[in-house]
Amino acid sequence: MSSFFKQLYRYTHKRPFRHNENLWPYMRISRAASGEIISLNFRGQVIPIVSLASLAGACSGPVMLAATGPSVKDIHFKSPTPVPTMGLNGAWSLHNTVDFKFYVIVDMGFLDKRPEMVAEIVSDPKLTLFTTAHGIARIVDRVSLARIKCSLALIEDAAFKIFQPKIPATELGRCYANVRSTSFAENRPDIGFTTDIRHGVFDAGTVAYWALQIAAYLGFNEMYIIGLDMNNFNQPRFYESENNKLPSFLAESLDELIVPAFTHASHVLKKKNIRVVNLSMKSAISNHIFEKADYHQVFF
Numbered sequence: 001m002s003s004f005f006k007q008l009y010r011y012t013h014k015r016p017f018r019h020n021e022n023l024w025p026y027m028r029i030s031r032a033a034s035g036e037i038i039s040l041n042f043r044g045q046v047i048p049i050v051s052l053a054s055l056a057g058a059c060s061g062p063v064m065l066a067a068t069g070p071s072v073k074d075i076h077f078k079s080p081t082p083v084p085t086m087g088l089n090g091a092w093s094l095h096n097t098v099d100f101k102f103y104v105i106v107d108m109g110f111l112d113k114r115p116e117m118v119a120e121i122v123s124d125p126k127l128t129l130f131t132t133a134h135g136i137a138r139i140v141d142r143v144s145l146a147r148i149k150c151s152l153a154l155i156e157d158a159a160f161k162i163f164q165p166k167i168p169a170t171e172l173g174r175c176y177a178n179v180r181s182t183s184f185a186e187n188r189p190d191i192g193f194t195t196d197i198r199h200g201v202f203d204a205g206t207v208a209y210w211a212l213q214i215a216a217y218l219g220f221n222e223m224y225i226i227g228l229d230m231n232n233f234n235q236p237r238f239y240e241s242e243n244n245k246l247p248s249f250l251a252e253s254l255d256e257l258i259v260p261a262f263t264h265a266s267h268v269l270k271k272k273n274i275r276v277v278n279l280s281m282k283s284a285i286s287n288h289i290f291e292k293a294d295y296h297q298v299f300f
Contacts, residue, residue: 036198037154050153052198062222065211066091069229071280072238078299088207092121093239103129104211111138125149133162158200185264193268204261205253223276231284262289
């Protein structure tokens, strides 16, 4: 965004709107009565997006969520893939082994630092990619609309909706108190979980938390997670090396945010009879939160 438009935006909009400054004045949206964005125009181009309403309950049975912890290197994957797979960030490195049906990228740093991988992901016509408006803007700018062959499903951070003011973390519980699909952890108005992503998705410092909410909305009732290690942040992710690893900031929020959030998600999903199995046996996310199992015992 040009410095002129950025300064103009900051002059004409209050600070709670600051998260929109890189999209204005290049993006136009419209919303459904239920709140989700249903049309998107960026830099004069109509961006095709999937109707989130059409995805509600569209799936059933099991799904595998592929996170990127180092433990993934120890898995000998069964071929063909035994269940549909939802990839997170750099899990695409498994695409010759795993048949991805869904993908989630909400980390703008990943989009910035892994452009070649992102270009491969969006070129897959069999894939539905869940990302934010900021993510779509980056992809269109750097990959081009013509090269996007996947389906784009636009999701929003519940605290940072497009062209709406930021909701402070401590106010989330109050602002979403009347949304029936949303619940909050006890005494934690900053930790929410939704089973209807049309109202926004709640962040907890890790894309895996977004993926749980998306998978529940899609209708899956059994979730198997690989790579949810959360205890070896100094090591490269399974697809990285020491020379090209990106920094991780998960350790800073593990105890205060991530563990309480997954604990809350566990309570919500159990009430809805949705089973979650953590296939990272040495994960810092305890089996009191998600039961643990070995991939090779589950799928072989």
